[in-house]
Amino acid sequence: xxxxxxxxxxxxxxxxxxxxxxxxxxxxxxxxxxxxxxxxxxxxxxxxxxxxxxxxxxxxxxxxxxxxxxxxxxxxxxxxxxxxxxxxxxxxxxxxxxxxxxxxxxxxxxxxxxxxxxxxxxxxxxxxxxxxxxxxxxxxxxxxxxxxxxxxxxx
Numbered sequence: 001x002x003x004x005x006x007x008x009x010x011x012x013x014x015x016x017x018x019x020x021x022x023x024x025x026x027x028x029x030x031x032x033x034x035x036x037x038x039x040x041x042x043x044x045x046x047x048x049x050x051x052x053x054x055x056x057x058x059x060x061x062x063x064x065x066x067x068x069x070x071x072x073x074x075x076x077x078x079x080x081x082x083x084x085x086x087x088x089x090x091x092x093x094x095x096x097x098x099x100x101x102x103x104x105x106x107x108x109x110x111x112x113x114x115x116x117x118x119x120x121x122x123x124x125x126x127x128x129x130x131x132x133x134x135x136x137x138x139x140x141x142x143x144x145x146x147x148x149x150x151x152x153x154x155x
Contacts, residue, residue, distance in 0.1 A: 001032045001033060001034055002031070002032070002033050002034070002081050002082070002150050002153075003033065003034040003035070003036075003079065003080045003081050003082070004022055004033065004034070004035050004036075004080060004081065004082040004083075004084060004146060005035075005036050005037065005038060005072075005076055005079075005080040005082070005083045005084070005104070006018035006019045006022065006035070006036075006037040006038075006084050006086065006109065006139075007037065007038050007039065007040060007072055007083060007084065007085050007086065007090055007094060008037075008039055008040075008085075008086040008087070008090055008121075008123070009039055009040055009041050009089075009090060009123070010039045010041050010043050010044045010069065010125075011037055011038050011039030011044060011045075011069035011070060011071070012039075012044045012047055012048075012049050012050045012053065012069050012125075013049070013050045013052075013053050013123060013124055013125050013132075013135070014053075014086040014121050014123060014124070014135055014139065015037035015038065015039065015086060016037050016049040016053055016057075016064050016067045016069075017049075017053050017056065017057060017064070017132075017135055017136055017139050018037065018084065018086060018109060018121070018139040018142065018143065019035045019036060019037040019064075019067070020057045020062040020064045020067075021062075021136070021139040021140045021142070021143035022035050022139075022142075022143040022146060022147070023035050023062070024060075024061070024062050024140075024143070025140070025143040025144050025146070025147045026143075026147055029147045029151070031147055031150060031151065033150065034080075036080070037067070038069075038070050038071060038072040038073075038076065039069060039070070039071055039072065040071070040072055040090050040093045040094065040097075041071065042071045044069040045069055045070055045071055046068055046069060046070075047068065047069045048065060048066075048067065048068060048069075049064050049065070049067050049069075050125070052124070052128075052129065052132045053124075053132060055129075055132070056129070056132040056133055056135075056136045057136070060136060060140075072094065072097070074097075074099045074102075076104070077098050077099055077101075077102030077103070077104045078099070078101065078102060078103055078104070079104075080104045081103075081104060081105065082104060082105050082107075082146065082150075083104040083105070083106050083107075084107060084108065084109040084112075084142070084146065085106070085107070085108055085109065086108075086109055086120065086121040086139075087108070087120035087121060087122075087123070088108065088118070088120060091106065091107070091108055094106050108120075109121060109138075109139065109142035109145075109146070110138065110142055112142055112145030112146050112148075112149055113138075113141045113142055113145050114145075116138075116141075121135055121138045121139060121142070122134065122135065122138075
């Protein structure tokens with residue numbers, strides 16, 4: 001079973017959506033995979049996803065109301081095969097805090113989307129429904145790209 005951790009700043013908007021999109025994409029592809037999400041910051045630890053994230057996920061058939069925010073831990077770098085940051089700053093932070101014995105592959109989620117390599121998934125926190133829909137579309141594309149990458153490694 002392959003595993004992926006999706007990371008943004010607070011773990012209430014983008015990363016729970018990325019986790020949900022990946023779980024959905026993996027299930028549709030018949031890929032046995034574990035997924036989780038976390039934040040580099042600790043402000044929202046224990047909180048559910050932003051109501052707008054919950055609404056957009058539910059509109060796409062995925063319920064994320066049971067998820068709770070948590071902060072990235074050193075163990076995550078050994079536990080997960082892939083750690084995908086939602087923006088370059090979080091990727092830099094992950095590289096800075098990664099333990100020397102970490103084995104996870106660190107990259108941007110959009111590095112798996114042709115034409116969006118190096119680009120952030122924008123933080124929709126200060127936006128509205130349109131921004132959350134944009135994020136959903138981006139993380140869905142990233143999730144599909146991750147499934148393809150995982151499948152390619154299986155062969």
